Amino acid sequence: MDYEIWLRRKGLEYRDEILFFANLNTIELAEHNGTPVYVISEGLIRNRYRLLKDVLNSNYKNNDIHFAVKANSNLSVLRILYSEGALFDCTSKGEIYTCFKAGIPSERIIYTGNMFTNDDFEFAVKQNVIINLDSLSQLDRLNRIYDKVGKERSIISFRINPEFGAGHHAHTITAGKDIKFGILENQILEAYKKAKSLGFQKFGIHQHIGSGIINPHDFEKATEVYLSIVRELANNLKITFEFVDFGGGLGIPYRPEESPLDLEIYRDVVIQPFKELVAEGNVGEPTFKIEPGRYLVAESSIILAQVNTIKNNGYKLFAGVNAGFNTLIRPTMYGSYHHIIPCNKKSKEDKLKYDIAGPICESGDILGRERLSPELKEGDILAILDTGAYGFTMSSPYNSRPRPAEILINNGTPYTIREAESYDDLLKLQTIPDHLK
Secondary structure, three states: OOHHHHHHOOOEEEEOOEEEEOOEEHHHHHHHHOOOEEEEEHHHHHHHHHHHHHHHHOOOOOEEEEEEHHHOOOHHHHHHHHHHOOEEEEOOHHHHHHHHHOOOOHHHEEEOOOOOOHHHHHHHHHOOOEEEEOOOHHHHHHHHHHHHHOOOOOOEEEEEOOOOOOOOOHHHEOOOOOOOOOEOHHHHHHHHHHHHHOOOOOEEEEEOOEOOEOOHHHHHHHHHHHHHHHHHHHHHHOOOOOEEEOOOOEOOOOOOOOOOOOHHHHHHHHHHHHHHHHHHOOOOOOEEEEOOOHHHHHHHEEEEEEEEEEEEOOOOEEEEEOOOOOOOOHHHHHOOOOOEEEOOOOOOOOOEEEEEEOOOOOOOOEEEEEEEEOOOOOOOEEEEOOOOOOOHHHOOOHHHOOOOEEEEEEOOEEEEEEOOOOHHHHHOOOOOOHHHO
16 A cells, blocks of 8 residues: 555644644654654544445445444443444453443443453443353353342353454464453353353453454354354254344554455455355344454554654664653554654655664563654654554553553544643552551
8 A cells, every 4th residue: 555545544644744644744743742652543433434434334234333442442432332333342341431431321231351250240230231141151140140139131242262263462362262352162052051050141252362463364163163153053052142242353454554454355265155144044133243443543643752762773763752662562562563753754765774762661662663864853743653552552651650641632632631640640549557657
């Protein structure tokens, strides 16, 4: 893909050597809001949701898009997606609570956790949130919770592990025999048979094979195995399904040489086989569900950071910035690539090679290695791209550094949707016992 087009699809373009994001001058945004700062484009979130929804609607109208809240749990981001018609996938009580605070009703939430506690179950049952069970042993405990709270047994769903996983890093592949998630095929019939015997009458089913998948063919084998399991359950146990959930995993092009996920191929390898199974008539008329996170929000956000140090140690050049792995941990944790560009230099001449280094007191605090750039100077502003998914949600106050603000741009107007933390915020929950005073 042409580089300028690649940037524009992410809401970025240079105008007279100045980088604009969502039609606003990034230098001015940095000056007004300070750095580091997360800047989010509302329009890009809406655009990605509508694009994906149109593909689903044109192929199978009975569909739901559940946003994976773990990717970005900002209340304003949740409100944007809710206003577009999204449902939500949560992995913890905290994410469910956050959805409630955003005004999202329980019927629009699925709880896909793992290693559930009884408190998790009780909270979800009381709030009428559908649960995707992660192991056979959890069914007995969940059944006792229904008895304890006096609730009628509602829909039950199990997370299946199809043993074929994919993802951008080993830590994000979520299917396979040595992976902690889901139920393997040899236990699935037993799980649903037992659920029927306990009085559950409505059923869903779920899988999720990994995160950040940009080759749609990576879904192919897992989909084949998954749908064969759905068919086997329907035929052997005579159950129909309220929904068949394919999880998330839809990736985005982090590198300029990468093309976006081809949704037409995704349709062919995932949606079409599902439609053919439904046409057989034994599984009912289930809702087709997916749970994208990254696809909907990653490209909607950038981090603006200031260069504070240029260091030439005689071996390599470092550009030190005021954002580190406390601000964005993905490069350190996963070796993830985030494109980094200057906000005041479009020129491709006289490129130098820099390691973009953060201020954290660890050698692994490198946001980008050996990045070609026009010559950088102390005081320059850099944009770190594609930070809207697993950016702020994985940030931390490590090294006692407060987390940054989040700014939302809507139709050319910036709104502060999260204030930057203060030093007092870092300490406000701590107390000193009397004997140490």
